[in-house]
Amino acid sequence: xxxxxxLGEKGEQxxxxxxxxxGYTILERNYRFGKSEVDLIAQINDTLAVIEVKTxxxxxxxxxxxxxxxxxxxxxxxxxxxxxxKNNLDVExxxxxxxxxxxxxxxxxxHLKDAFYHF
Numbered sequence: 732x733x734x735x736x737x738l739g740e741k742g743e744q745x746x747x748x749x750x751x752x753x754g755y756t757i758l759e760r761n762y763r764f765g766k767s768e769v770d771l772i773a774q775i776n777d778t779l780a781v782i783e784v785k786t787x788x789x790x791x792x793x794x795x796x797x798x799x800x801x802x803x804x805x806x807x808x809x810x811x812x813x814x815x816x817k818n819n820l821d822v823e824x825x826x827x828x829x830x831x832x833x834x835x836x837x838x839x840x841x842h843l844k845d846a847f848y849h850f
Contacts, residue, residue: 738833742786743770745838746829755780759814767810771829779822781811783846786831786838795830796843804847 747757750773759772771782785795828846831838
């Protein structure tokens, strides 16, 4: 496995652990629909949090959240529309980004809630 894929997997696990400690329930990890993949689908109270995890080893080329592009956002919305319909859910949906930067053996984690409204 390529080194950047290993870093991404570690970042997703760290994000998931962080969310669990904050009281979220993880419903799906790497949910796929068509060409779309959602890193994490979590729930807290009556809110479905759709979470894109971006992990980087450095911020030299920009912050992790800067790498979420409009096409990727479209795909996430498409996948979640399917997920909510398929599961007949009546919840608020929120799109978050979790930006992780490795610092030694741990991660610096920034959880950006309703992140797509900031673009």
